[in-house]
Amino acid sequence: xxxxxEAAAEAPKRLVKTREEAFESLFKSxxxxxxxxxxxxxxxxxxxxxxxxxxxxxxxRLHSASAQFAPAWLHRAAAHTALNRLRGRRRREKRxxxxxxxxxxxxxxxxxMLEVNEDRRVVRAALARLAPKPAAVxxxxxxxxxxxxxxxxxxxxxxxxxxxxxxAEAALRKEVTRGTSI
Amino acid sequence: MFDDPDALTSSDRxxxxxxxxxxxxxxxxxxxxxxxxxxxxxPELKVDVASAFKRVQAAPAAKPRFGFSLPIxxxxxxxxxxxxxxxxxxxxxxxxxxxxxxxxxxxxTVQAIPVSxxxxxxxxxxxxxxxxxxxxxxxxxxxxxAADAEKIAGFNAPVAHNLPAAITSSITYAxxxxxxxxxxxxxxxxxxxxxxxxxxxxxxxxxxxxxxxTVTVGPALVEVYxxxxxxxxxxxxxxxxxxxxxxxxxxxxxxxxxxTAQLIDYVLSMPGISKDLAAAIRAVEHxxxxxxxxxxxxxxxxxxxxxQNHFQGVAVGDNTGLGYGVIWINGNxxxxxxxxxxxxxxxxxxxxx
Numbered sequence: 001x002x003x004x005x006e007a008a009a010e011a012p013k014r015l016v017k018t019r020e021e022a023f024e025s026l027f028k029s030x031x032x033x034x035x036x037x038x039x040x041x042x043x044x045x046x047x048x049x050x051x052x053x054x055x056x057x058x059x060x061r062l063h064s065a066s067a068q069f070a071p072a073w074l075h076r077a078a079a080h081t082a083l084n085r086l087r088g089r090r091r092r093e094k095r096x097x098x099x100x101x102x103x104x105x106x107x108x109x110x111x112x113m114l115e116v117n118e119d120r121r122v123v124r125a126a127l128a129r130l131a132p133k134p135a136a137v138x139x140x141x142x143x144x145x146x147x148x149x150x151x152x153x154x155x156x157x158x159x160x161x162x163x164x165x166x167x168a169e170a171a172l173r174k175e176v177t178r179g180t181s182i
Numbered sequence: 183m184f185d186d187p188d189a190l191t192s193s194d195r196x197x198x199x200x201x202x203x204x205x206x207x208x209x210x211x212x213x214x215x216x217x218x219x220x221x222x223x224x225p226e227l228k229v230d231v232a233s234a235f236k237r238v239q240a241a242p243a244a245k246p247r248f249g250f251s252l253p254i255x256x257x258x259x260x261x262x263x264x265x266x267x268x269x270x271x272x273x274x275x276x277x278x279x280x281x282x283x284x285x286x287x288x289x290x291t292v293q294a295i296p297v298s299x300x301x302x303x304x305x306x307x308x309x310x311x312x313x314x315x316x317x318x319x320x321x322x323x324x325x326x327x328a329a330d331a332e333k334i335a336g337f338n339a340p341v342a343h344n345l346p347a348a349i350t351s352s353i354t355y356a357x358x359x360x361x362x363x364x365x366x367x368x369x370x371x372x373x374x375x376x377x378x379x380x381x382x383x384x385x386x387x388x389x390x391x392x393x394x395x396t397v398t399v400g401p402a403l404v405e406v407y408x409x410x411x412x413x414x415x416x417x418x419x420x421x422x423x424x425x426x427x428x429x430x431x432x433x434x435x436x437x438x439x440x441x442t443a444q445l446i447d448y449v450l451s452m453p454g455i456s457k458d459l460a461a462a463i464r465a466v467e468h469x470x471x472x473x474x475x476x477x478x479x480x481x482x483x484x485x486x487x488x489x490q491n492h493f494q495g496v497a498v499g500d501n502t503g504l505g506y507g508v509i510w511i512n513g514n515x516x517x518x519x520x521x522x523x524x525x526x527x528x529x530x531x532x533x534x535x
Binding site: 027036043049052053057060084142147162166168169170176 | 218219224227229238504
């Protein structure tokens with residue numbers, strides 16, 4: 001009596017679609033930025049996209065795409081996931097280098113490429129040695145996030161970002177110097 | 183000031199103009215900032231959002247690993263609780279792995295150990311190294327009153343005092359009688375499971391094949407604060423409980439045929455277990471009486487706190503800053519968690535009776 005069975009049956013489907021639509025919209029608006037943050041850390045486009053997709057999959061499993069904190073969550077997760085990979089990569093490289101020092105020293109590339117790769121390696125190694133928060137502040141800011149966005153992503157007050165950033169920049173420079181003088 | 187020169191007030195600007203110290207500090211900071219910008223510069227990343235979205239859509243959906251879900255929360259309404267549930271399941275696995283030969287493992291204190299996703303996957307693989315049979319299935323039930331929950335759990339429901347006004351007085355009770363799982367190591371299954379991953383199985387200690395671990399969890403009682411039936415369908419907002427208080431009998435484990443030392447060595451030699459995790463576990467002072475709380479480092483942070491001025495507890499916060507939880511043992515294992523500030527959760531834990 002007055003009950004629209006068709007509409008009632010359609011409701012759950014509509015709900016699913018809405019959830020998926022919200023996720024798609026979030027993905028489209030944030031994917032490039034999330035991948036950019038990961039790339040800033042890893043300096044490797046393929047691995048960066050890998051991280052970005054992992055971050056979105058995790059987000060989709062855990063949260064609603066229409067949650068207000070979604071972009072901040074994604075930015076923070078991108079920075080931390082990429083930094084974790086960077087640290088893992090460093091450990092792996094160290095291990096491989098220890099196991100095959102001769103092989104590593106035989107690698108031959110054009111001079112410039114070697115230099116660029118070496119610079120990137122030193123900077124990434126220094127970034128991996130920083131504490132998680134300063135490293136994340138640097139990466140998020142360098143990826144174009146505003147002070148307010150960095151603050152939201154890290155769950156700190158906007159007023160703290162300037163100081164955190166200054167300290168992180170000084171720490172990075174120190175670590176890079178340390179890395180190149182070893 | 184370096185990022186936004188206009189942020190200076192005129193009096194600041196006047197001071198800066200005359201202060202050699204400030205000028206020197208600014209020069210140093212500006213140098214650092216320029217250096218950091220240069221060092222972190224990367225070629226512009228070109229992404230194909232549409233195909234990336236297709237790849238993400240094709241990723242398999244998460245399924246409950248142990249074949250049952252908590253009855254209270256729908257998948258969309260349990261962001262941080264997924265983490266907590268994972269931690270509990272993992273705790274059971276770790277406890278299993280570190281079970282003492284008699285006298286049985288019966289924890290009296292808690293300690294956090296950091297784990298990575300790779301560690302979790304490796305530890306989860308343990309469940310494929312044998313057969314799990316439930317001699318008493320976990321049967322969590324949502325009940326109507328504290329009295330019903332107490333009847334199932336066999337102990338009084340914990341009472342929270344002085345709750346902040348923002349937390350609702352609407353409580354949903356759930357309880358579970360004790361569940362008992364028996365895990366039997368099977369060398370052939372372990373070999374087959376490891377072969378699938380292309381890695382080699384660390385040598386099984388003698389007596390490991392056929393060794394049995396009996397794990398008892400619960401009884402447990404959970405109080406969920408919040409109107410869980412409120413519809414959030416239209417807005418898709420997360421219908422998150424405001425607070426969860428749980429009490430459970432401490433898990434106990436007994437094992438046959440293998441010793442603690444053998445088990446620890448064996449588990450830590452498994453492929454995929456990181457050196458960090460191995461070191462953290464080896465550093466535990468009293469493994470026979472310490473309940474290890476695995477904290478997934480990518481999603482949560484942890485610290486040691488003192489609850490009720492006496493008990494050592496592990497406080498876990500999720501990385502987004504949305505929620506916070508604390509776990510401690512006072513005879514039974516207690517947990518208080520929710521999307522609340524750390525200070526609020528700790529105060530509730532301190533006042534719990």
